[in-house]
Amino acid sequence: MLRENINDLIALAAVAEERSFTRAAARLNVSQSALSHTIKSLETRLGLRLLTRTTRSVAPTIEGEDLLATINPCFETIEARLRALNDSRDEPTGTVRIVAVEYAIESILWPKLSPVLTQYPAVNVEFVMDYGYTDLAASQCDAGVRYGDQVSDGMIAMRIGPDERMICVGAPDYLDAAGTPETPHDLSEHRCVNLRLSTHGALYSWEFEDAEGNEIRVKVGGQACFNTINPVLRAAIDGHGLALVPERLATEHVEAGRLRTCLDGYCPYFSGFHLYYPSRQRPSSAFQVVLDALRERG
Template sequence: MLRENIQDLIALAAVAEERSFTRAAARLNVSQSALSHTIKGLEQRLGLRLLTRTTRSVAPTLEGEDLLATLNPCLEKIEARLHALNASQGAPSGTVRIVGVEYAIESLLWPKLSPVLKEYPDVKVEFVMDYGYTDLAESQCDAGVRYGDQVSDGMIAMRIGPDERMICVGAPAYFDVAGTPEVPQDLTGHQCINLRLTNHGALYAWEFEDKDCTEIRVKVQGQAVFNTINPVLRAAKDGHGLALVPERLAQGHLDSGALRLCLEEYCPYFPGFHLYYPSRQRPSSAFGVVLDALREKS
């Protein structure tokens, strides 16, 4: 590309976005006649008509739309990078909204980001608790947290925690009365504490694997149903039945003897929590600080 074309292309993008030579000229801090001359010169060099002009408005031609479809993403990347470089010269600032399940927020996000908030007083983090597959654009969130095998295509995913597994636990008093299941199918004869997913209203499916890595799904029943995981764990500790919970969440209670593990050989590991965000996420100094703090250190 000829060097003189760069400013002309920026001018073209401004006119197309503003749909007005007057507004675009004010935005670029040039005269309207100079801007018109610039666009005419670009069209002459390319041998194409890029804008359709009327007395009331300006709009790109088909050729103009085609050029802008390539041009605008490039300009956005350059602008975003310059913004990030400029922001890095001063103290990080801004707000980052992250959506995730309660367990991820409490066990990973908050422990890692609490020191960040103390170190950078101009950085704000808003935590949004949701068990559904939240659309980041609709929820106006900058990033979300999901297990690694649940991240949608087209998203950048960054590991923020170790591999996880869901384990089946219960209070010793419950096992003393009801016995211990030997295989997942035995759970149909036990009181189980269910988790209802908010994204589609269904009960969380209890999933296991046998030694041949064959998936086993069991539909369990019980008296208590919750829509967040911490009350499920509490109900299990209180002896109301068996619960399927993240191992790290239950580990302290296993160590103390308040809970006992069963069906361990049927509980497989899977990819742990990942932070995900759009591939065209506009970086900010605050977002960069959050990414660095959450990144899983080897």
């Protein structure tokens, strides 16, 4: 293949990925007119229309999709090999972006990765806090953290934390005044601190399980609502109602007497946090260091 064809195919892939000549031109550091001329020249040589252009968007034609399906894996292989050569140096280097909920960042990621930053000065880690089911490619993140049963198919999943459970807690003064719920259905008579999920804006349904293993989901109400878990815990400590929070997050407050648990028999354990990333991704030297540090042992 002629060398100019390779450059033209790179340009085609950029336009198709960005869905915009303007953004693709900025990414390739060329003018928009030059990029448009490149694509037209490629189409003329092939005798095919590869992109459909409108005033608002750009999208590959059927022929363009077919060509991209062939060349993109080749480009990925080349890029992976170049990264491997770059990573063959003695010192791990690079940036790793991880998306996770606040609790996972504070309780697992940071404690395990803080020593890594000291040991490897050329390794950078960026934490992105998000309670939604973030698309790694769209968010330009290398990996994400979810509970084990929430990891999507097609992803490599690695356990990074022990099994967890959510427990129902309340301040002693609140429970003394309002009474202790005996079953999850009793929560309708209580003030509860809500968590709003960023994924679709809905309130989090409290999940329990009876002695036979049947799932119980309860919608609760109350005056306070947050979209991260730490303020939920704080509101419960301050006596604003019951809260459903990770057990490890609440343990110190329970032991100190600031909170009491209830509905313990309805709070099952479930698979703990897992790091997930695309199966086709070849770990860089920096990412490999992160994997080794986060891997759950014992």
